[in-house]
Amino acid sequence: MQKLQIIKIGGKIVNDGQKLDRFIDHFTQLDHPKILVHGGGNSASRLCKNLDIPIQMNNGRRITDTLTLDVAVMVYAGLINKTIVAKLQEHPCNALGLSGADLNIIPATKRSGTEIDYGFVGDIQADEINTYFIKRLLDEQIIPVFSAITHDEQGQLLNTNADTIASVLAVALAKNYEITLTYCFEKVGVLHDEEDEGSLIKHMTMDYFSELKDDGTIHDGMIPKLDTAFEALKRDIDKVYIKHAQNLTTKIGTELAL
Ligand SMILES: Nc1ncnc2c1ncn2[C@@H]1O[C@H](COP(=O)(O)OP(=O)(O)O)[C@@H](O)[C@H]1O
Numbered sequence: 001m002q003k004l005q006i007i008k009i010g011g012k013i014v015n016d017g018q019k020l021d022r023f024i025d026h027f028t029q030l031d032h033p034k035i036l037v038h039g040g041g042n043s044a045s046r047l048c049k050n051l052d053i054p055i056q057m058n059n060g061r062r063i064t065d066t067l068t069l070d071v072a073v074m075v076y077a078g079l080i081n082k083t084i085v086a087k088l089q090e091h092p093c094n095a096l097g098l099s100g101a102d103l104n105i106i107p108a109t110k111r112s113g114t115e116i117d118y119g120f121v122g123d124i125q126a127d128e129i130n131t132y133f134i135k136r137l138l139d140e141q142i143i144p145v146f147s148a149i150t151h152d153e154q155g156q157l158l159n160t161n162a163d164t165i166a167s168v169l170a171v172a173l174a175k176n177y178e179i180t181l182t183y184c185f186e187k188v189g190v191l192h193d194e195e196d197e198g199s200l201i202k203h204m205t206m207d208y209f210s211e212l213k214d215d216g217t218i219h220d221g222m223i224p225k226l227d228t229a230f231e232a233l234k235r236d237i238d239k240v241y242i243k244h245a246q247n248l249t250t251k252i253g254t255e256l257a258l
């Protein structure tokens with residue numbers, strides 16, 4: 001089966017011009033085919049703050065009212081997505097920036113039935129992803145660059161966590177490709193001590209994850225990240241890594257196993 005790399009890049013890299021440039025250098029060195037999924041939570045929060053729009057998060061997920069959705073669409077599908085595509089074109093690397101509404105690739109369902117009302121947050125499922133167009137793009141040597149915006153097929157855009165998008169795309173494409181899924185962020189991997197880059201955990205199992213979650217070693221955004229990463233592993237993705245954005249082309253990082 002053909003190999004495919006799906007790389008997710010986090011908000012603390014995409015909001016820093018120099019770090020993003022360095023990441024793009026490494027990303028362009030990877031063999032084709034490849035897909036990039038990006039977040040941008042930090043940039044959206046900063047803009048919300050500037051606009052006096054209250055920021056509400058629950059378990060690493062943004063509660064998204066109408067104004068927050070406007071910010072999310074402008075920041076994720078607009079500024080960040082187009083900045084990344086332009087930087088890729090400079091290399092040159094033929095990228096196409098997408099939201100889940102484009103080509104109807106990622107249909108979503110507005111989250112409901114939860115204790116908390118998340119507002120315009122979209123839940124997605126692997127069997128609803130339109131892999132046909134992704135495959136066509138990859139066959140044309142085009143690099144799809146996905147933002148964290150999806151839609152409900154009724155004209156409503158929705159905000160979906162970028163880690164979830166990367167994991168669900170990987171599962172959806174596993175029937176066509178042998179996939180490596182890599183989450184890149186601003187630390188060397190999952191750490192025993194968040195402040196000590198020397199405390200890298202090289203191998204992470206589900207049992208160990210649950211132990212470290214219980215004792216607080218793993219917290220905040222790392223919990224939903226590992227949840228989505230293990231979800232991919234449970235559903236036939238063999239290789240899942242959490243790495244520093246600068247170590248994308250190296251073996252340094254955390255490798256996950258069930
Ligand atoms: N054990 C841990 N090791 C590394 N990072 C951790 C750990 N526990 C919590 N974190 C936090 O998780 C964050 C990554 O999650 P998140 O902010 O959602 O990243 P991203 O925007 O890249 O998706 C890190 O910035 C770090 O502050």
Ligand SMILES: CC(=O)N[C@@H](CCC(=O)OP(=O)(O)O)C(=O)O
Pocket residue numbers: 009010011012038039040041042044060061062072121122148159160161162163
């Ligand atoms: C519903 C939800 O939480 N959506 C995320 C989407 C952006 C994201 O995932 O950004 P990072 O990868 O930088 O965290 C949010 O608005 O923060």
